[in-house]
Amino acid sequence: MVGLAIAAGSAAWNTYMERPWTRDATVRAYVVTMAPEVSGRIVELPVADNQFVHKGDLLMIVDPTDYRIGVSLAAAAVDQAKATAVNAAAESRRRQQLSDLATTPEEKQSYAAAALAAQASYQHASASLDQANVNLKRTRILSPAEGYVTNLLVQLGDYVNVGQKAISVVNAETFWVDGYFEETSLSQIHEADAAAIKLLSYRQVLRGHVESISRGINVPNARPDAGGLATVNPVFTWVRLAQRVPVRLHIDEVPPGVRLVVGMTATVEISSRPRSKQAPD
Numbered sequence: 579m580v581g582l583a584i585a586a587g588s589a590a591w592n593t594y595m596e597r598p599w600t601r602d603a604t605v606r607a608y609v610v611t612m613a614p615e616v617s618g619r620i621v622e623l624p625v626a627d628n629q630f631v632h633k634g635d636l637l638m639i640v641d642p643t644d645y646r647i648g649v650s651l652a653a654a655a656v657d658q659a660k661a662t663a664v665n666a667a668a669e670s671r672r673r674q675q676l677s678d679l680a681t682t683p684e685e686k687q688s689y690a691a692a693a694l695a696a697q698a699s700y701q702h703a704s705a706s707l708d709q710a711n712v713n714l715k716r717t718r719i720l721s722p723a724e725g726y727v728t729n730l731l732v733q734l735g736d737y738v739n740v741g742q743k744a745i746s747v748v749n750a751e752t753f754w755v756d757g758y759f760e761e762t763s764l765s766q767i768h769e770a771d772a773a774a775i776k777l778l779s780y781r782q783v784l785r786g787h788v789e790s791i792s793r794g795i796n797v798p799n800a801r802p803d804a805g806g807l808a809t810v811n812p813v814f815t816w817v818r819l820a821q822r823v824p825v826r827l828h829i830d831e832v833p834p835g836v837r838l839v840v841g842m843t844a845t846v847e848i849s850s851r852p853r854s855k856q857a858p859d
Contacts, residue, residue, distance in 0.1 A: 598763035598848045602822065603775070605842035608752040610723055612745050614640055614738045615716040627730040630750070631721040637745050640738065642717040649714050652707040659696070659703035666696035725750040753838045755786065755827040757846040760820040767791065772849040773827045777842055782833035788848065792824040 622639035625631060670693035673686050725747040732744050755775055759767060767788060775784040803809050827846060832838065 598766050600757050600759050601845045603755050603757040603844040603846045605838055606754050606756050607840045608749045610747045611743050612719055613741050613743050616640055616713050617739045619737050620734055623734045625727050629727045633724050635721045637719045637721055640717040645714040645717055649710040652710040656703045656707050659700040663696040663700040666693040721747055723749040757825045758822040759825050761823055762820050766850040767848050774847045776845045780836050782836055785831040786827045786829045789826045789828040
């Protein structure tokens with residue numbers, strides 16, 4: 579019996595090392611969070627929570643009234659500054675053409691400086707108009723990616739400030755799986771190895787491959803305490819727990835009917851491929 583148990587245990591260990599697996603895996607995706615670049619009240623909100631949106635779709639509009647007025651005022655300031663600059667340049671040219679008997683060198687310099695100042699004011703007004711147009715354009719918040727609106731908490735009529743997180747979109751083109759494997763199995767995991775991914779909520783198996791292996795995890799003993807001393811946790815010298823290292827898995831195939839959700843739990847099995855000569859990972 580003891581021999582059978584040893585043989586069974588050895589077979590299971592060999593299988594585990596040849597086909598590393600973990601039940602500690604999570605579905606991930608990039609989430610784009612939009613924050614208004616202008617302040618104001620939300621006057622249009624044409625999307626709902628969990629709605630699919632295309633890149634460039636309108637997500638919300640901040641009240642543009644004040645910003646339209648700002649554009650009109652800036653345009654008027656440009657016209658005024660342009661007229662002043664044209665007049666100052668003409669006056670300067672006339673003074674430059676006069677003889678030294680009709681005007682002084684100092685007066686010529688004064689008019690030339692006034693013309694330069696008027697031109698600078700015109701350029702400043704033009705830049706202010708550009709900024710006003712940019713602010714008006716920013717009242718329309720568009721989706722930066724194909725994906726799903728998630729955790730929508732703002733509503734029509736809410737006032738939003740610059741930089742305030744208002745709406746998030748899960749990028750539907752970026753789903754991947756993070757599998758957390760014990761460090762003892764990492765020698766059998768290589769980039770491009772095939773992976774079978776089984777979600778806890780579906781019977782179908784997703785196909786993927788190893789995209790990359792993490793190069794770092796948190797080391798508690800490396801953190802100093804409040805006094806700057808090393809933090810060393812006590813351990814049992816005869817028991818060492820293997821650390822879990824994140825392995826990023828690219829999803830190659832999603833079966834019909836499977837809906838990926840960020841945070842889903844999964845089981846992953848890696849099909850390790852033998853290598854005669856291993857390059858450093």
